[in-house]
Amino acid sequence: MTSSIKIYCMAHQDRSDRVRWLLEELGLPYTDVFLKKSAGELNTPAYRALNPLGRVPTLVDDSIVVHESAGICLYLADRYGYGKLCPRLENFQERALYNQWMTFSTGSLECVVARMFTHVGTPEEKAVTHAFVEEQCTIFKKLLNPILEKQDYILSSGFSAADIMLGAVIPGAEPWLMAGNPPIQNYMKRLMARPAAVRAKVF
Ligand SMILES: N[C@@H](CCC(=O)N[C@@H](CS)C(=O)NCC(=O)O)C(=O)O
Incomplete structure (x- = not known):
């Protein structure tokens, strides 16, 4: 299965860690896109269009773009782990x-x-x-x-x-x-x- 989920990060141990962990719990394939701060890769117009703050992590899932690690995990759990990795809304x-x-x-x-x-x-x-x-x-x-x-x-x-x-x-x-x-x-x-x-x- 090919995955369209991309995690923009600087390293495995930055705040992308929780996003990757959740994707692993969900069993969903994903691709890490490593950015080099020293090479100005957090400041390119293309990256700032995804994350205006110029920080990581940013998640791209087809047309959906989310930043803030807690916001990303809320999105992923609701979409792919509803009722399993997050309680249902009516609960x-x-x-x-x-x-x-x-x-x-x-x-x-x-x-x-x-x-x-x-x-x-x-x-x-x-x-x-x-x-x-x-x-x-x-x-x-x-x-x-x-x-x-x-x-x-x-x-x-x-x-x-x-x-x-x-x-x-x-x-x-x-x-x-x-x-x-x-x-x-x-x-x-x-x-x-x-x-x-x-x-x-x-x-
Ligand atoms: N509240 C944000 C914080 C994001 C954040 O500050 N990430 C750090 C890396 S862990 C960053 O991108 N720093 C930018 C820099 O070092 O220039 C989140 O949880 O995603």
């Missing part, structure tokens, strides 16, 4: 939680942790950033731990694209979320053992 309770965790992964968790790696400023300003990340991650643990102590995946209905998003993002927060914290460590072990994650070279 309002589960779908609401799914929406919450899909957007939490990049909108709250990833962007908070990214501050630690991008912060600039005086030592005092860095200490403020550090304290903010610590405080937020303490809350994240209070949210996630009770769920992961009672079930294997973030939704009670089982594995979904929300686990892919969380699983791809949590390792960036390793010192704050995983160290000394068995519920999230064990959750990550379960996710890392998934054959699709291994095939996608996420970890």
Whole structure:
């Protein structure tokens, strides 16, 4: 079967990781299109027409073009894994939680942790950033731990694209979320053992 699905990325380990993992879970063929930032390939008019931000990942599926890794995974799960890798729309309770965790992964968790790696400023300003990340991650643990102590995946209905998003993002927060914290460590072990994650070279 030939595939028209293309993932524009810079490397397997950039934010295209979650998209590739989901495609592997879905068993869909895809092609990676590697762009070289140093060669200006994120800035060409052709690429900016697909992704005006000049970032990766971007997904092209025939005439459909999507950027934002969470947006791409929402699209793929709805189109190709409906009711399997995402709850059905009429399952309002589960779908609401799914929406919450899909957007939490990049909108709250990833962007908070990214501050630690991008912060600039005086030592005092860095200490403020550090304290903010610590405080937020303490809350994240209070949210996630009770769920992961009672079930294997973030939704009670089982594995979904929300686990892919969380699983791809949590390792960036390793010192704050995983160290000394068995519920999230064990959750990550379960996710890392998934054959699709291994095939996608996420970890
Ligand atoms: N929120 C976006 C973030 C996309 C993003 O910032 N991607 C990085 C690579 S992981 C990027 O393209 N950086 C541009 C650059 O390094 O110039 C998403 O989740 O897709």
